[in-house]
Amino acid sequence: MLTALAIILSYLVGSISFSYEIGKQLRKLDIREHGSGNAGATNTLRVMGIGPAIVVLLLDAGKGIGAVFLGFYLSGGSPVIAATSGLAAILGHNWPVYYGFRGGKGVATTIGVLATLVIFPALIAGAVAIGAIIFTRYVSLGSLIFMIGTTLITAIFYNYFEYPFYYVYFLIFITLLSIWRHRLNIERLLSKTESKLGEKAQAKQGEA
Incomplete structure (x- = not known):
């Protein structure tokens, strides 16, 4: 039960698009409608500048790190569940449930996952x-x-x-x-x- 919860929570956290949310808060724009149309740190850099891009990069990577540790914790230390939770966060970033399944490429989140595993x-x-x-x-x-x-x-x-x-x-x-x-x-x-x-x-x- 807890292992399934870890994977589901990882997907839901991964689905939070920080580039979208920061774009809405700072510029009242949908990052997916500007620049390359990708919801990620590189397009944030192009559209909003280096400061917001660094924040997006760190937060997106943090999703991957958090998902792996969540998988470890709720599974009692299972590397399989930790890796699966990391993958769930990447899938959430790429296909976020909150934003019509239109996300990014998951690079920063993947960096967080791999740097942890x-x-x-x-x-x-x-x-x-x-x-x-x-x-x-x-x-x-x-x-x-x-x-x-x-x-x-x-x-x-x-x-x-x-x-x-x-x-x-x-x-x-x-x-x-x-x-x-x-x-x-x-x-x-x-x-x-x-x-x-x-x-x-x-x-x-x-x-x-």
């Missing part, structure tokens, strides 16, 4: 991803590098880090989910038409 692979992949963003100014590319890198490092070194192997299956799933959510970005990266950090995105084109 597999912190060392996440830190290594995160450093590479940040370098890629600085060098190319493509946030979507950095996001994909982070997901794929964390998954590969965990799969190769899970014994060294003493992580349960089923975390690898979980990471593969959320990486495939992220790739699918970024499919338009991937097309634009390949055609070299993706918006770079600092540039204005075309509305409703699905940038990060």
Whole structure:
């Protein structure tokens, strides 16, 4: 019963769209109707500036961290339920029940989940991803590098880090989910038409 409660609560907390709520409070706008149309930190940066974007990034990541700890706590320490609760928060961010199931891509929430479950692979992949963003100014590319890198490092070194192997299956799933959510970005990266950090995105084109 408590394990089911952990997963449900994680989805409901994950469904809180901080970019939407901050946009409404500060600018009286729906973030999904501006910039790239994505409800996330990068589009918040484009539309509202660095301050609100940092707040959104931290709060969205906090949803993932909180969901994993909630799963651990209510399940009596089960890594499976902790991972499932983290996934529920990501799904909530992507398809939020409160906002007509129109959410973001779940990158920041995923960062929070992975940094809690597999912190060392996440830190290594995160450093590479940040370098890629600085060098190319493509946030979507950095996001994909982070997901794929964390998954590969965990799969190769899970014994060294003493992580349960089923975390690898979980990471593969959320990486495939992220790739699918970024499919338009991937097309634009390949055609070299993706918006770079600092540039204005075309509305409703699905940038990060």
